[in-house]
Amino acid sequence: MGRFWTILFLLTPILGVGVFVLAPGYQHWLPKLTSVEGASIDHLFYLILGMTGIVFVATELTLAWCVFKYDAKRRTEPVKYTHGEGKIELLWTVMTGLALVFLVLYQDSTGAIGFSSFIHQGLWEKRTSTEKPFEVEVIGRRFEWRTKYPGPDGKFDTEDDLHDVNDLHVPVNREVLVHLKSQDVIHSFFLPNLRVKQDAVPGMTIPVPFTPSQEGSFDVVCAELCGWGHYIMKGRLTVQNDAELKAFMDKLQASQEAVQ
């Protein structure tokens, strides 16, 4: 009996680690990374995965060892009662606390997450580059993403703003600054490939900077349940070179000025 339970408990860390080893081969892993800032998010992910992985395996092995060692069949001495082990408890509490403090300090140093009310806002505030980013306003609305480009004059809320829906076009290898808004409820602007996820909060304009590193078409999804149509609240992010982007903007402007 004791042996069976030991094997069963041992299977948990083996299968658990096995799933993570096999998953990337079966395409059940992070989507392809296509932004510059995303690398530090991935780095943090792997770091935390490693730390929790080690603790997970160690805990499960200890459990299996205990099941094996204290099997009632082979242990005949009476049960001992204990009121806890103060030193050990203190040790593992402090260790866990230190690990968390390390993560907080470390993630700030990687620049992935700032000490700010919003992750991406923190990034924007700590930015050192003075180059003007490509700006676009994204407005979450049940159940679509409305986009607004500043148009030729480079300013929002003027007559030449360009409006579109569910179709976000940005340049490649240039910093993009999304001014994120919501018209009704809380949405979450999620670009899985670019490792960007930010809540859109009604009444706030939240800066979301990122730098796409690859051309292509990627998903924009809502990651906050916002109502019945949450599933349809998806858009398309198209990362283009400057010439293609200009062609798109010209086309958008032409269709917006259509008189026939």
Add this chain to the structure above:
Amino acid sequence: MKRFLRSLVSHSGLLATVGVALAVAGCERTEPPLFRLNFEGVDRSTVSRDVEQQLVDVLDGFFGQPNKPYVVPESETGLDLAKVALASGPTYADSLVVVQKYKGEKDETPEVRVLAGPKLRDDAESLVIDDYDFGETTIKKADVIGQHKQAGLYRQHCAHCHGTTGDGDGPTAAMLNPYPRDFRKGMFKFVSGKTGAQPTREDLHRTLNEGITGTAMPSFRLLPKEELDALVEYVIYLSMRGQNETFFRDALVDDPKAFEPQQPGDDVFGYIMDEGIFDVSGWERAESQGAITPAPRPEMPLEESIAKGRELYLDKRLNCVGCHGQTGLGDGLGKANYDVWNEGKLEHASWYTLPIQDLPPRNLRSGVYRGGRRPVDLYRRIYSGINPSKMPAFSAVFQGKEHEIWHLVDYVRAMPFETTDVPGAPAQTPAPDQSHSPEGERPKKGG
């Protein structure tokens, strides 16, 4: 190990019970939904059961039911049944929405075209279809032509607001302002044709692609083209059904025996067609006439055109200010106003589940244009009006000088950027930020 297996066996009864319970819960069958009858404006207590049944039967014959849509081929509705089938039926259903096509006479082996339903399994020998004429029928797989698509698009994307019947009374409708469109009147706000025209397929596509800002209608742009085609077709199907339901109902309420055969062998279908009770001509006209052609846009600097537009806006004869207000804030109207759908229910408001909603004139300064922000969209709204709402058509007023509508369009587009300090006075802010970026100017007017 043995003991573990024994304990598993002793609990197998419990496990089996849970398994059976899950299986039963998953297989619960519900009655297929039916189209709801429309008795708007008619006291239902005066309509006899017999008349109701006749109405159901006739409508069923012409249009079928949500799970089994049908279009009488001879009725020349122009509807593509393959598209209608793709949009109808339950979402992810395991029953098939089906239409059969026959090669030759009915007693020959039918050539079956399954229009929509779940994917046909590779190992399936035969197919059980829910046929309109014959009920449940088993067909050999070899006789089935082509692979069909997943059905139920309308119920997946639209029905929770617009309702299974297309009556704008879906479960979420009560939370929305304005209410979702009731397709049954055959009236649509954003059309490209003449005043009162029905929308073309392109108009409906535009609404699905762009959504309607300022309302709860989202954009469905990322759906594949064939799915959008199917939804457009289904909206027209529901609308045709709703309109003809009213025609049939009125004929029956006038004369309960209207559809009864005078002599044995008389054909009710032929009677309805011959008498012209069945009518889908509006939809044919919309497609054949297409969009109105706007007058050529006058060559003129934008500022000048906006100034002219402002004059027209404040003009007593056009009376834009009567509804939209002196400053365009939509505050010109002192009394409640209703669109066609709500107005029809005013008399017996208590009969309806949704409270009557009033219709405020549009705030022209919000920068939200429900029917589209392109100049041509605004031109159409002014030229043809918005038929189901209180926005009148100005085509008669501008008869012979249609190009002046463009001034009004320019002014309406400039309004969100105009100051409201002095109502009706020329704008005090001539776009200061354009001076240092020459490419920032709007394209010059023309054509």
